[in-house]
Each structure stands twice: as structure tokens, then as C-alpha cells.
Amino acid sequence: MDMKNIRSQFPILDQEVNGRPLVYLDSAATSQKPLSVIESVERYYREYNSNVHRGVHTLGTKATDGFEGARDKVRKFINAASREEVIFSRGTTTSLNIVATSYGRAFCKEGDEIVISYMEHHSNLIPWQQVAKVTGATLKYIPLQKDGTLNLEDVEKTITDRTKIVAITHVSNVLGTINPIKEIAKIAHAKGAVIVVDGAQAAPHIKVDVQDLDVDFYAFSSHKMCGPTGIGVLYGKKDLLEQMEPVEFGGEMIDFVNLYDSTWKELPWKFEAGTPSIAQAIGLGAAIDFLEEIGMDNIHQHEYDLVEYALKKLSEIEGVTIFGPLDASKKGGVVTFNIDGVHPHDVSTALDMEGIAIRAGHHCAQPLMKVLNQTATARASFYLYNTKEDIDALADGLVKAKEFFSNVF
Template sequence: MDVKAIREQFPILNQDVNGHPFVYLDSSATSQKPISVIEAVDNYYRGYNSNVHRGVHTLGTKATEAYEGARDKVRRFIDAESTAEIIFTRGTTTSINTVAYSYARANLQAGDEIVITPMEHHSNIIPWQQAAKATGATLKYIPLQEDGTLSLEDVRQTVTDRTKLVAVTHVSNVLGTVNPIKDIANIAHEHGAVIVVDGAQGAPHIKVDVTDLDCDFYAFSGHKMGAPTGIGVLYGKKKLLEQMEPVEFGGEMIDFVNLYDSTWKELPWKFEGGTPIIAGAIGLGAAIDFLNEIGMDQITAHEQQLAKYAMKQMRTIDGISIFGPEERAALVTFNLDDVHPHDTATVLDAEGIAVRAGHHCAQPLMRWLDVTATARASFYLYNTEEDIDRLVDGLQKTKEYFGNVF
């Protein structure tokens, strides 16, 4: 992988921040955008801005072709069987909430179980809390191992014949844990449950094959994989989506509207009420083209090497705590002794290094780790070992600064 050539495709990286060359280590929050994506969105607005599906004029036809072409790119990217299974949404949060409202509330009842894990992002906790309250179902948690991984034996002990839905992240946005989705899906299906996968940190970094994983729903966001903000995907098995009612009603998603009743379009459009996120979908299609040109296997290998290098170099720092398993995705979450993570992030920012600090929308996991907050450095295809060296130098300066202060 020619990382130098890849970096040249990301204009935002070619700048100084606070008088230092910019190092961006917050891709788990949102990734930077390559020129091809920026140009794809720009070309849409400059050249064929129009609504989709509704007009027969030239610009409308071109916009519809680009929008639906992006849907097929997503289908192939995650190896779904049909474009009918690809719903465009605002992002992972909207996708999971769609399942929680349209599937869970219609199919769960008192005595049923929803099974999740303590490592979930709030977007994969709160919808299930609300679904449990609305239906009388019970929310259960698979316990974590000491290193922040899941034991399949614990999965088997937690999932029962009363379990109707299992919701789990593909990759933890805090620990970097990569969960064995295919095995968990097998266990869920043995008990007649469906599995919902939060793929926000999975799809950008790992080759996803939803057919092989046999997940029932898979949700992810475009902005974490080089696409614009405000566009995401809900994959669902066709037989399940066909049974589900829309959650938004209005234009675009209807078939016939009468005075007292209406019918819906077929999949996937019955879930895409109103004017869809056209530019975002086109940008997502361009981002997928960009990732495919490099190759997801190459991206994964590069990121794994960065994660190993980061762990090795960061462990040379006295008084650092690193959270999560040894084998992990491309992020390292950590704290420096006696330094609040917000202070760590502030000093690093002064050095031109962007990292994340806070609870990372994972407060239950923070309590499990027995911390109030952490700092997180997350990597993507455009990062280098030199970026990590800058991070380590910045952390040493942080320790020296606060050591002198106190």
C-alpha cells in the first residue's frame, strides 16, 4: 500500500495546525474525505442537481441513475444479495433506531429478551432500552472478559429460547475489540432470535460479507469511511424488511394514497420517505470506489500494523494505561496517570495532533473500565508510523508539562 500516494488524495491533511504539521488520529469519530468524494458531491451540485425518481427530465434521470448506482455499489461492497436489502439512512443511529421501532416493537412482548453487551455505543443501547420499556421485554447483557472481549460460552449462557433479538457491535469504538459476529449469529439463530450488528467501526476497516456473517441487520455510516456526513446504510434480510412497517411517512415512500388509507412502495423505497440524501449517497458510492481501488484486505493489514506499532511505542511511556485486548482494530484507548484525558487531548492539539477525549458515547463501558473518561487515538488508511511517533512524542511532552505543573 502506497500510503504517501493515498495521503495526497486527502487535501485536509496537508496543513499546519497550531504551527505544526497536522496529524489526524480521530478517524473513529469521522474520517477525512478523499478528493474523489469531494469532487463527486461537487459535480452533482454543479452539474445535475435534481430530485430522484420523480422527474423524467435529463437531470432527474441522471441523478436517479447515480443515486441507485450508489445503492448497488453498497450491495456489492457488503455482499448483500439484493439492492432491495440496502436502505439509505442518515447513519448508524438512524439505522438501528429503524430496526428498534419497526421490527422490535412489532415483534417483542413481555417475557421476551433483548441481549446486548456492555461495550456498545449508546446508539446500540438506548434504542433497545426504549424497545424493552415499550414492549415489556427484558434487556440482558453478555458479560465481558477481563481484556474486553466476548466469550462464546458467555454468549451461549446469556442467549436463551426467550431471546428474540441480539444486538452487538462488530468493532468496539473504545476497546478495538473485533467480535466474532458469525459465531454469535449462529447462536442467536439456534434460539430463533435475530441479530442486529452495529457496523459503524466495522465496515470502514474490515471486509464485510453480510451473507457469510448471516446477520439479519447490519448498520453503518458513510462519514467514517471517507463519505460525507449524513448518509448511512441499513442492510436487512429481505424477508424481514418486507414484514416491517415504515417509520417515516410522506412523499416518495408511497404507492397509492387514498383519503383514509395508503399503501407503500416496494423495498427499499418504502423506508426512504421524503427527498433522500442524494448527494450523500453519491459521495458514499465514490468512497466505496476509492476503498475498493485500494482493497479492503490491504487497508485492514495496514491498520493492524499501525495498531501493533502504536501499542509497542506507547508502552514505552511510563504511567500509561491502555484499555482493550492485544488483538484489536485500528485504535488505542488510553489514559496517562494523573492527567485528565481532556488535558491530554488539549496538549496534543497544541502539537497539531487530533485525538478524541471523553466517554466516547459509551458510559456503561467507562464504568466497567472504572474510569470517567479516556483518550483515544484511532487510525485509518492515510495514517503512518510517523504519525504514531508524533503521538508518542506529544504524550511525553504532556507528562513533562503536567509533571512540572504539579
């Protein structure tokens, strides 16, 4: 990968923060945007801003072509069987809530089981808590190994003939663990369950083939993969989506409306009520073009090299505890850690004074924090525009922070 050329396409990286060159290590929260994406959104607003589907004038047609063209790009990007299986939403959270509300509440009942893991983001935990409360189903957790991975034997023991839904993250936003989704899907299907995958931390970083994985639902967000905020994707197998009722009602998703009843449009539009995020979809399409030009396998290899280097550098600092797998081949582009005796928020503040942006807190994974016996952690997350020099800056900043707080306290 030509890192100099790639970094030059992200204008936000060419700045100083607190008098130091910006080192952005918070891509798991949101990624930065290349010029091609920024310009695609600006071009829509400057040249053909219009609503989609309903108008037959020139601007409306061009906007519709851009919006629906983005759907085709998503279909190809994840290798969905048809464009009807690609639903646009506000993001991963909304996508997962659609499945929980429309499928979970309709197909779960008292005595059924919903299986998740301890490493789930709140977006893939709370919706299932609510389904369990409404339907009387039981929520079950797959045990977590000491290295932050899942054991397939534990998966087989936890998923039973009563399990109706398995909801699992593809890549943990805290531990970085890459879960064996294809194998888990096979176990779930053997027991008659469907599998719902939170792909927010996977789709931007590794090649995703939903047909090869044989997942039933897969959710991810644009803003974590170089695209705009405010739009995400729900992939669902067509036969399942056709069984589900919409969760929002109004314009765009209807076929015929009578005084006391209505019928819905066909897929994918029956789940897309109201004026959609048109500019954002066009920006997402541009982001996919950008990522595919570089190559998802190249991005994954680059992040593997960064993670391997970061694990080595941080493990050399006395008092640093790293959470999750210590084998880079088992991790996405995330390294979560703490420094003995220093609160993660203080670590983040100290690094910010050096121009280094990381994330600190519970990362929307409070149950996992309890398993780790931590109230919060610090997290550095990498993407295609990061370099080993960024990691050197992080390591140097951590040494400075450690020395500073040891003297203060």
C-alpha cells in the same frame, strides 16, 4: 500500500495546526475525504442537481442513476443478496433506530429478552432500552472479559430461548475489540433470535460479507469510510424487511394514497420517506470506489501494522494504561488509553498544541466507562492515510504532556 500517493489524495492533511503538521488520529469519530469524493459531490451540485425518481427530464434521470447506482455499489460492497436489502438512512444511529422501532417494538413482548454487550455505543443501547420499556422485554448484557473481549461461552449462556434480539457491535469504538459476529449470529439463530450488528467501526476498515456473517441487520455510516456526512446504510434480510412497517411517512415511500388509508412502495423505498440525501449517496458511491481500488484487505493489514506499532510505543511510556485487547489481531484501528494523574481532556488539549487530533471523553459509551472504572478516556484512531510517523508524533506528544502536567501538579 503507496502511502505517499494515498495521503496526497486527502487535501485536509496538508496543513498545519498550531504551527505543526496536522496529525489526524480521530477517524473513529469521522474520517477525512479524498478528492474523488469531494469532487463527486461538487459535480452533482454543479452539473446535474435534481431530485430523484419522480422526474423524467435529463437532470432528474442522471441524478436518479447516480443515487441508485450508489445503492448497487453498497450491495456489492457488503455482498447483500439483492439491492432491495440496502436501505439508505441518515447514518448508523438512524439505521439502528429503524430496526428497534419497526422490528423490536412489533416482535418483542413482555417476558422476551434483548441481549447486548457492555461495549455498545449509545446508538446501539438506548434504542433497545426504549424497546424494553415499551414492550416489557428484559435487557441483558453479555459479560465482558478483562481484556475487553467477549467469550463465546458467555454468549451462549446469555442468549436463551426467550431471546428475540441480539444487538452487538462488530468493532468497539472504545476498546477496538473485533467481535466474532459470525459465531454470535449462529448462536442467536439457534435460539430463534435475530442479530442486529452495529458496523460503524467495521465497514470502513475490514471486508464485510453480510451473507457469510449471516446477520439479519447491519448498520453503518458513510462519513466514517471516506464518504460524506448525512447518509448511512441499513442492510436487512429481505424477508424481515418485508414484515416491518415504515417508521417515517410521506413522499417517496408511498404506492397509493386514499383519503383514509395508503399503501407502501416495495423495498427498499418504503423505508426512505422524503427527498433522500442524493449528493451524499453519490459521494458514498465514490468513497466505495476509492476504498475498493485500494482493497479492504490491504486497508485492514495496514491498520493492523499501525495498531501493533502503537500498542508497543504507548506501552513503553510509564503511567499509560491501555484499554481493550493488547493483541493487535483482536483489534480494529483504535487505541484507547489514559495517563495516570492527567485528565483525558488535558491530554487532548496538550496534543492539539502539537498539531495532533485525538478524541477524549466517554465516547458515547458511558456504561462501558463504568465497567472500566473511568470517567473518560483518550482515544487515538487510525485509518488508511495514517503512518507510523503519526504514531511516533503521538508518543512524543504524550511524553511531553506527561512531563508538563507532572511539573504543574
